[in-house]
Amino acid sequence: xxxxxxxxxxxxxxxxxxxxxxxxxxxxxxxxxxxxxxxxxxxxxxxxxxxxxxxxxxxxxxxxxxxxxxxxxxxxxxxxxxxxxxxxxxxxxxxxxxxxxxxxxxxxxxxxxx
Amino acid sequence: xxxxxxxxxxxxxxxxxxxxxxxxxxxxxxxxxxxxxxxxxxxxxxxxxxxxxxxxxxxxxxxxxxxxxxxxxxxxxxxxxxxxxxxxxxxxxxxxxxxxxxxxxxxxxxxxxxxx
Numbered sequence: 693x694x695x696x697x698x699x700x701x702x703x704x705x706x707x708x709x710x711x712x713x714x715x716x717x718x719x720x721x722x723x724x725x726x727x728x729x730x731x732x733x734x735x736x737x738x739x740x741x742x743x744x745x746x747x748x749x750x751x752x753x754x755x756x757x758x759x760x761x762x763x764x765x766x767x768x769x770x771x772x773x774x775x776x777x778x779x780x781x782x783x784x785x786x787x788x789x790x791x792x793x794x795x796x797x798x799x800x801x802x803x804x805x806x
Numbered sequence: 807x808x809x810x811x812x813x814x815x816x817x818x819x820x821x822x823x824x825x826x827x828x829x830x831x832x833x834x835x836x837x838x839x840x841x842x843x844x845x846x847x848x849x850x851x852x853x854x855x856x857x858x859x860x861x862x863x864x865x866x867x868x869x870x871x872x873x874x875x876x877x878x879x880x881x882x883x884x885x886x887x888x889x890x891x892x893x894x895x896x897x898x899x900x901x902x903x904x905x906x907x908x909x910x911x912x913x914x915x916x917x918x919x920x921x922x
Binding site for chain 1: 843848850856897908910911914
């Protein structure tokens with residue numbers, strides 16, 4: 693069974709540009725979560741999508757947005773990039789609202805803002 | 807608000823010995839889940855073990871066990887017979903079931919180095 697996949701692996705942008713990160717969940721998982729891990733810091737929750745809807749978001753500005761597609765894959769968009777947006781962005785999936793157990797993570801996208 | 811505390815920024819252990827990584831949590835919810843993840847230098851978060859707040863027995867998964875002490879609000883990870891491949895960052899995380907939130911709250915992590 694394929695795990696969570698993310699693309700691209702690395703992304704380099706300049707300040708003010710937009711970045712788009714993509715995530716495909718494990719087959720059968722309907723929930724997708726996005727987390728940001730800045731250098732030397734723990735993971736901070738960004739967004740949660742389930743069944744195509746945004747269910748919850750963390751304490752991040754509106755320029756962090758995303759969506760979930762009918763096949764449950766997801767896209768994270770970061771507009772007006774700032775230097776402090778440089779981080780590892782991790783996507784995780786789980787069995788949806790009824791899922792009480794682990795979230796399974798992808799390999800991450802490392803975003804560098806110059 | 808829920809909070810996870812990992813007080814050991816770094817730990818060293820000799821190969822084949824056991825090691826305990828500490829985790830304490832704070833929540834007002836009665837129903838919650840506790841998780842441990844391993845993050846090698848590659849960056850991927852690997853799910854290790856899960857403990858539900860109503861589970862009476864401590865969770866075990868191979869060489870990993872979770873020492874759950876509910877009254878003390880601690881959920882320490884025990885790794886038995888350490889291997890060189892266990893060198894990584896380890897994160898404790900929690901999810902409150904009652905609030906409708908499904909996102910995990912993570913601790914700051916412990917870097918484990920296994921020495922030969």
